[in-house]
Amino acid sequence: MKIFLLSLLLVGVAVALLAVRLFFGRNFVNMHTDSNPALRKKGIPCARTQDAQARKRRPLQR
Template sequence: MLDTILITVLIVAICIALLGVGIILKGKFPNTHVSGNKALRKKGIGCVQSQDREAQKVNKRAIAEVEKQSNDEIN
């Protein structure tokens, strides 16, 4: 039983070391964020947090009456 645990720990340690080699050679941690994916950017797919932040921005060109009316409808 102890042999199995030691072999497992050794295999996990080797895997972590090999993953670390890739990071060390590239000099940076890989970008796994949605915005870092070129194929998704081409399709116009972005991060939900970024899209929400963009939707929450106040439109400076909006007409005040329309904005007020939409706010009244929401409340």
């Protein structure tokens, strides 16, 4: 029982520290290709942009 409580305490402390870093740390890295200057320079758009452009050229048919 002691080992279970000790491991539960350890996991709780780890979760608390991760939460502190999440809420008070730096921002998450933006993974969208539209905000990446190197990819924008190469002309690589994000999937949403490509999808929107494709739908403008040829609307969905039913």
